[in-house]
Amino acid sequence: xxxRVIPVSAFDLVLFGATGDLARRKIWPGxxxxxxxxxxxxxxxxxxxxxxxxxxxxxxxxVAKAIEDPTADKAQVAKFLELVDYISIDATGERxxxxxxxxxxxxxxxxxxxxxAPNFFGPIARRLERNGIATPDSRIVVEKPFGHDLExxxxxxxxxxxCFQEHQIYRIDHxxxxxxxxxxxxLRFANSLFEPLWNSSQIDHVQITVAESLSVEGRGEYYxxxxxxxxxVQNHLMQLLCxxxxxxxxxxxPNAVRNEKLKVIEALEPVxxxxxxxxxxxxxxxxxxYLDHSSNPNSTTESFxxxxxxxxxxxxxxxxxxxxxxxxxxDRVSEIAVYFRNPPHMIFPGTETxxxxxxxxxxxPDEGMTLHTTIKDPGPGGMRLTEASLDMTFAxxxxxxxxxxxxxxxxxxxxIRGDQTLFMRGDEVESAWxxxxxxxxGWTESGAKPQQYDVGSAGPEDALLLMHKDGRRWRPIxx
Numbered sequence: 405x406x407x408r409v410i411p412v413s414a415f416d417l418v419l420f421g422a423t424g425d426l427a428r429r430k431i432w433p434g435x436x437x438x439x440x441x442x443x444x445x446x447x448x449x450x451x452x453x454x455x456x457x458x459x460x461x462x463x464x465x466x467v468a469k470a471i472e473d474p475t476a477d478k479a480q481v482a483k484f485l486e487l488v489d490y491i492s493i494d495a496t497g498e499r500x501x502x503x504x505x506x507x508x509x510x511x512x513x514x515x516x517x518x519x520x521a522p523n524f525f526g527p528i529a530r531r532l533e534r535n536g537i538a539t540p541d542s543r544i545v546v547e548k549p550f551g552h553d554l555e556x557x558x559x560x561x562x563x564x565x566x567c568f569q570e571h572q573i574y575r576i577d578h579x580x581x582x583x584x585x586x587x588x589x590x591l592r593f594a595n596s597l598f599e600p601l602w603n604s605s606q607i608d609h610v611q612i613t614v615a616e617s618l619s620v621e622g623r624g625e626y627y628x629x630x631x632x633x634x635x636x637v638q639n640h641l642m643q644l645l646c647x648x649x650x651x652x653x654x655x656x657x658p659n660a661v662r663n664e665k666l667k668v669i670e671a672l673e674p675v676x677x678x679x680x681x682x683x684x685x686x687x688x689x690x691x692x693x694y695l696d697h698s699s700n701p702n703s704t705t706e707s708f709x710x711x712x713x714x715x716x717x718x719x720x721x722x723x724x725x726x727x728x729x730x731x732x733x734x735d736r737v738s739e740i741a742v743y744f745r746n747p748p749h750m751i752f753p754g755t756e757t758x759x760x761x762x763x764x765x766x767x768x769p770d771e772g773m774t775l776h777t778t779i780k781d782p783g784p785g786g787m788r789l790t791e792a793s794l795d796m797t798f799a800x801x802x803x804x805x806x807x808x809x810x811x812x813x814x815x816x817x818x819x820i821r822g823d824q825t826l827f828m829r830g831d832e833v834e835s836a837w838x839x840x841x842x843x844x845x846g847w848t849e850s851g852a853k854p855q856q857y858d859v860g861s862a863g864p865e866d867a868l869l870l871m872h873k874d875g876r877r878w879r880p881i882x883x
Contacts, residue, residue, distance in 0.1 A: 409441050409442050409443050410443070411442065411443055411444065411445070412443060412444050412513075412817055412820040412821055413513055413820070414444070414445075414447040414448050414512055414513070415444065415448045415449075415512060415513040415514070415515060415820050416448070416449050416451065416507075416508055416509055416512050416513070416514050416515070417435075417448070417449070417450045417451070417515045417517060417816075417820070418451045418453055418504065418514070418515070418516045418517065419431060419450060419451065419452050419453060419517045419519060420453045420454070420493075420495065420516065420517065420518050420519060420520050420524075420528060421453075421454060421518070421519035421520040422452030422453055422454050422463075422490070422519070423452070423454045423456055423458075423463075423466065424454070424519055424520070426519050426547065427452075427470070427519050428466075428470045429470075430578075430810070430812045431517070431519060431812060431816070432467050432470040432471055433470060433471050433473075433810075434809075434810050434812040434813040434816060435450060435484075435813075435816065436471040436476075436481075436484050437809070437810070437813055438809075438813050438816070438817055439480070439483075439484045439487070440476075440477075440480050440484075443817055444817075444820070446483065446486065446487060448487060449487050449488075449489065449509075450487050450488050450489070451488075451489050451490070451491060451504070451507060452467070452488065452489070452490045452491070453490075453491050453492075453493050453500075453504070454492065454493070455492065455493070455494060455495070456492060457492050458490055458492065459490070460488075460489055460490050463488070463489075463490035464485045464488055464490075467485060467488050468481060468485060471484070489507070491503050491504050491507065495520065495524050495527055495528050495531075496524070496527045501531055501535045501537070502535065504535070504537055505535045505536055505537050508537055513541070513543075513820055513822075514537075514538070514539060514541070514542040514543070515542070515543045515544075515545065515819050515820060516528075516532060516537075516538070516542065516543070516544045516545065517545040517816070517819075518544065518545060518546050518547065519547055520547075522546075522549060522550065522551070522556075522560060525546055525560055525563060525564060526560070526563030526564070526566075529544060529563060529564055529566070529567040529568060530563075530566065530567055532544070532567065533566075533567040533568075538567060538568065540569075540572075541572075542568070542572060543572050543573075543574055543819050543820075543822065544564065544568050544572060544573055544574065545574040545576055545816075545819055546560075546564070546573070546574070546575055546576065547576055548575075548576070548577060548639055549630065549634065549635070549639075550575055550639075550828075550833050551833065551837060552629070552630075552634065553837055553840075553841050553844075554834060554837035554838050554841050557833050557834050557837045558834060561830045561833070561834065565830070570829065570830060571824065573830065574815075574818075574819050574824060574827045575827055575828040575829075575830075575833060576815055576827060577639055577640060577643055577827070577828055578811040578812055578815065579639075579640045579643055579644065579738075579767070579811070580643055580811075580815070580826040580827070581809075581810075581811030581812065581813075581814045581815040581818075581826060582767050582768070582771070582811050583771055583809070584765055584766060584767045584771040584772070584773075585643075585644065585647060585767060586826070587765075587773070588647050588648065588740070588765055589647060589656075589661075591765070591773070592652070593652050593653075593656075598763075599652070601744065602719075603719045603720070603723075604719065604720050604721055604722045604723040605745075606744055606745055607723050607742055607743065607744055607745065608723065608743045608744065608745045608746075608760060608876075609723055609724050609725070609726060609743050609874075609876060610648060610649075610723070610724075610725045610726070610740065610741065610742050610743065611725075611726045611728075611739075611740070611741040611743070611878065611879055612641055612644050612645060612648070612725065612726070612727050612728075612739075612740050612741075613728050613729070613737060613738065613739050613740075613741070613878075613879065613881065614636060614640060614641060614644075614728075614729040614737075614738045614767075615728070615729065615730060615733040615734070615735060615736065615737045615738070615881045615882075616729075616730065616731050616732075616733060616736055617732065617733060617734070617735055617736045617860075618731065618732070618736075619685070619692070619694075619697060619731055619732050619859075620694065620697050620698075620707060620731055621692075621697050622697075623697075624697035624698045624699060625698075625699055627697075627698075627705060627707070628698050628699060628700055628703055628705050630705075631705040631706045631707075631709075632682075632706050632707060632708055632709040632729055632730060632731070633706065633709055633840060633843065633844055634840070634844070636709075636729040637709060637711075637727060637729060637840065638836050638837065638840040639828075639836070640729075641727045641729060642669065642836050643665075643828070644740060644767075645668065645713065645725055645727065646664075646665035646668045646669065647665070648725075648740055648742075649668045649715050649719070649720055649725070650664040650665050650667070650668050651664050651667065651719065652664075656825070657825070658823065658824035658825045658827075659824075659829075661825050662824075662825075662828075662829045662832060665832060666829070666831060666832050666835060667717075668715060669832065669835040669836055669839060670835055671715050671716050671717045671720075672713060672714070672715060672716070672839050673713070673714040673715075673716050674839075674842060674843075675711050675712070675713060675843050677846055677847065677850065677852070679711055679712040679870065680709070680710070680711045680712075680843065680847070680870075681708075681709070681710040681711070681855070681863075681864060681866035681867040681869070681870050682706040682708065682709050682847065682852070682854040682855065682864075682866075683706060683707065683708035683709070683730060683854050683855050683856065683857045683863055683864035683866070683867065684703075684704075684705070684706060684707050684708070684853075684854040684855070684856055684857070685707050685708065685730070685731060685732040685856070685857055685858070685859050686856045686857070686858060686859070687732070687858070687859040693859075694707050694731075694732075704852075704853050704854060705854075706854040707730055707731040707732065707854075708728070708729070708730030708731065708733075708854070708857060708863050708864060708867070709727075709728070709729060709730065710726065710727065710728035710729075710863065710866075710867040710870055711726070711727050711728075711843075711870075712724050712725075712726055712870060712874070713725045713726070713727055724874070726870070726871065726876075726878070728863065728867060728878070730857075730863050732859040732860070733860070733861065733862060733863060733881055734860055734861060734862055734881045734882045735881050735882025736768065736769065736882075737766075737768070737769075737881055737882055738766070738767035738768045739764055739765060739766045739767060739879075740764070740765040740767070741762055741763070741764045741765075741879050742762065742763040742764075742765075743760055743762050743876075744760045744761040744762070744763070745760055746760045747760075752787045752789065761775065761776060761777055761778070762775075762776040763775050763776075764776070764879070772795065772796050773795075773796050774793050774794065774795045774796070775793065775794040776791055776793050777791070777793070777794060778791060814826075815827070862878065862880070862881050
């Protein structure tokens with residue numbers, strides 16, 4: 405099979421927070437996989453940066469452990485580690501910056517990945533500029549959370565823009581790097597089958613679910629300052645909503661795509677309290693409840709949220725989007741379910757009205773798409789209707805294709821290529837916070853507490869009622 409991997413130009417990637425958890429779990433393995441795939445070669449370099457006082461050999465040993473894989477070729481591992489160097493830097497002081505400046509090569513793509521807390525974004529950006537390390541063609545990558553509210557997001561944007569132009573700033577959201585998320589755009593805009601039906605006259609409602617089975621253990625302090633709304637809805641689910649609801653861009657370019665996403669956010673209606681369900685998980689066994697992982701025994705932080713969202717434009721008027729996400733749920737599932745309207749007239753007498761067609765786009769696990777259709781139940785006895793599914797699991801349908809990349813692998817290579825399509829623009833982030841802030845302020849001022857729900861359930865009862873009052877039901881979480 406001919407390789408579909410497109411090589412990138414030689415680069416110098418500087419990874420701040422190179423000894424951190426995200427680097428260990430995602431960034432180092434992702435870079436190694438892209439190297440093995442032949443997407444970059446020995447002319448590229450990766451410079452790890454952190455405060456720790458380490459020599460190159462010690463740091464390379466840590467990287468080797470991070471990319472440890474029994475199937476990995478030892479020679480490939482050794483070649484990859486040759487690209488890796490380390491510099492100890494004080495992000496808020498002066499130590500190490502001259503060494504980093506001297507290590508950079510001219511006429512080479514420079515990318516600075518800030519896998520650090522947001523309060524370090526500004527100090528690092530200023531020192532990159534002040535020491536002549538950042539060039540007009542450099543790229544800077546920042547992780548979420550990008551702000552805690554609209555005001556803090558504006559401050560972060562301003563700090564970055566003091567030193568970098570908008571076209572140099574890559575605000576990463578790993579959900580946009582998932583293969584199925586990008587296939588959503590291909591499904592809509594590369595096929596004539598669905599796009600004519602992609603509107604309120606044909607679609608009854610849309611459900612977007614990001615369910616997690618894990619608890620907040622180890623992240624309790626962070627979660628108490630964020631909650632599901634800030635941690636998941638304002639960014640991940642917002643991006644999925646935008647890609648589902650956006651108008652076709654005039655061309656597939658970064659700004660054309662992001663312009664259409666921004667229009668969706670700006671068209672979102674305020675969400676009244678009665679269209680929101682908040683929950684906090686409880687348990688009586690070893691796993692413990694949310695409060696067992698919180699530093700505040702009276703915390704009212706939500707570990708679950710569901711809401712009904714309206715997009716006030718011609719395409720979607722009258723078609724609600726139901727969003728839900730939570731911790732300690734029945735299963736780990738991320739999907740977009742598009743519910744088409746029932747046939748306007750049932751011609752088969754004596755049969756129950758079938759459920760309308762449902763297109764389910766699975767993000768995880770088992771990436772793929774399923775179209776639920778109505779057919780005749782086989783056998784004699786008249787016209788009885790039943791449901792049949794047309795399933796396309798990518799792993800089965802595309803057996804000869806390259807194994808799908810991890811989201812971080814794809815996004816890091818997009819940074820090197822200079823492609824911002826799958827990254828959030830500053831005005832997108834600020835508009836999302838402008839919509840989310842009043843919602844958070846509303847329940848804060850009301851003093852409303854989240855409803856408790858059991859570990860391993862589908863969430864609180866209020867979430868079910870949110871759908872039932874509209875005569876609808878959530879898709880089951882898991883099997």
